Amino acid sequence: KNQVEQSPQxxxxxxxxxxTLQCNYTVSPFSNLRWYKQDxxxxxxxxxxxxxxxxxxxxxxxxxxLDADTKQSSLHITASQLSDSAxxxxxxxxxxxxxxxxxxxxxxxxxxx
Amino acid sequence: xxxxxxxxxxxxxxxxxxxRLRCSPMKGHSHVYWYRQLPEEGLKFMVYxxxxxxxxxxxxxxxxxxxxxxxxxxxxxxxxQVVRGDSAAYFCAxxxxxxxxxxxxxxxxxxxx
Numbered sequence: 001k002n003q004v005e006q007s008p009q010x011x012x013x014x015x016x017x018x019x020t021l022q023c024n025y026t027v028s029p030f031s032n033l034r035w036y037k038q039d040x041x042x043x044x045x046x047x048x049x050x051x052x053x054x055x056x057x058x059x060x061x062x063x064x065x066l067d068a069d070t071k072q073s074s075l076h077i078t079a080s081q082l083s084d085s086a087x088x089x090x091x092x093x094x095x096x097x098x099x100x101x102x103x104x105x106x107x108x109x110x111x112x113x
Numbered sequence: 114x115x116x117x118x119x120x121x122x123x124x125x126x127x128x129x130x131x132x133r134l135r136c137s138p139m140k141g142h143s144h145v146y147w148y149r150q151l152p153e154e155g156l157k158f159m160v161y162x163x164x165x166x167x168x169x170x171x172x173x174x175x176x177x178x179x180x181x182x183x184x185x186x187x188x189x190x191x192x193x194q195v196v197r198g199d200s201a202a203y204f205c206a207x208x209x210x211x212x213x214x215x216x217x218x219x220x221x222x223x224x225x226x
Contacts (some may be wrong), residue, residue, distance in 0.1 A: 005157070010175035034214075043117070043204050043217030044156070089155065100169060101215065103148075 004104035023073040023090030031095040037085045117218035131193040138207030150202040
């Protein structure tokens with residue numbers, strides 16, 4: 001079983017709408033959690049980083065939340081744009097292994113007109 | 114400041130040949146990481162290097178795979194005697210230090226015929 005599970009697997013929304021992506025993890029002990037955006041054929045790009053003590057972090061239209069007690073995180077995208085079409089990957093870093101990222105399989109988002 | 118540069122972008126090899134994947138980190142970054150992404154799967158950590166040293170190779174297959182990061186020049190991921198199962202996208206990332214954000218290259222897509 002993957003240590004980082006994401007849902008939904010894929011999602012299609014209309015331009016201008018909001019959406020929320022979910023991430024559940026079992027990695028322990030937990031150091032920090034990151035959301036990455038990966039465009040087709042490109043490498044992942046960091047969107048947000050949250051440590052154990054942070055509950056929310058925003059980056060423009062992206063807002064990530066973290067509940068370390070339930071080991072859940074979400075990424076909320078506001079007023080979606082066509083350029084938001086990409087895979088969104090939840091990444092968890094285990095304490096003491098700062099170099100080794102554990103990736104979820106991602107949510108594939110498609111924004112349409 | 115150019116980002117992480119990987120080449121080639123696409124590499125085709127026949128079974129039994131060698132594959133060499135190159136990664137030039139961002140300027141000022143001395144930490145390099147290699148990840149592999151199989152189709153429809155998340156990225157998996159392979160190896161972490163810091164100039165001339167392998168720090169963590171726990172994700173590297175025991176045979177046929179090797180990595181180096183010489184004092185001068187790019188980091189090299191070398192796959193000897195490739196097999197069809199080696200077909201994947203190989204991503205390189207770099208960071209200033211081990212706890213910093215990892216910046217990813219665009220990846221090398223290896224196809225083994």
